[in-house]
Amino acid sequence: MLREHNLKVTPQRLGILSILEDTGHISIEELFTFIRKDFSSISIATLYKNINFMLEVNILKEVKIPNSKSKYEISKDEHSHMVCRKCQKLEDITLCLDGVIEHASEKSGYSFDENALVLSGVCPQCQLA
Amino acid sequence: MLREHNLKVTPQRLGILSILEDTGHISIEELFTFIRKDFSSISIATLYKNINFMLEVNILKEVKIPNSKSKYEISKDEHSHMVCRKCQKLEDITLCLDGVIEHASEKSGYSFDENALVLSGVCPQCQLA
DNA sequence: AGGTAAATAATAAAAATTATCCTTTAGAAA
């Protein structure tokens, strides 16, 4: 992935991507805590720079969540997100928004090429408690 | 609105709400620039505190937009947003997401009570240029 | 009108992000 975008393959970058793969979604501060376990001397500036590079070339996506901090994920097929108000967990879900987007396009005259949908509620586990 | 939520009615707060009514959506920094025209000595801290108060009691909503800063709007009936990648304009659109959300709920087991959808593309005006 | 809790302004402090600058390193080329 890195090589495809002319980014040098460094251990730090591999570490960041590895954590993103494992966790699915993670905030900057969580990521910094994790990566420090493997690279105890990594600089916060390096982390920010790399996140930004990878966002620019679309290796990563930022997920903006109502009432909480952004999380980052490795780019994959288009999907939406679900966030649990109780346990704060963030999960992917693949939905078909074609009809809705088509309708929005007709109604507004916009031509859309991206969408970001976050559904907030309570996850199945937290519903029991 | 303010009185209903036990917030005192101050000229600064009325000024903020008035700008929000006029602009529809506005970022903190834009709002600060605007409000300074009417209240040249208003403190940035006052602005942040009031925005946060009004968010807490749901007089306002924060709209988180991919690749740009959040904007704020006066709460109204549920709706989605459209952002133009060329002119950066943000607009409301009312869409029916019931089907999609119902489907998401069945598929995931979540129970949802809120949704945030932002569609990104090009507005009709910018399509001409 | 007077009293009081809440709001404002000014400012400091904290948190988040970006810039700078010097050292190190990945990866191309010899």
Next chain:
DNA sequence: TTTCTAAAGGATAATTTTTATTATTTACCT
């Protein structure tokens, strides 16, 4: 392999954004 160089990392300073503190002012209830 070794060498060379542009790019990346680390340390830290500087910005930017947001929140906290405190003294003064004001909305609004009697």
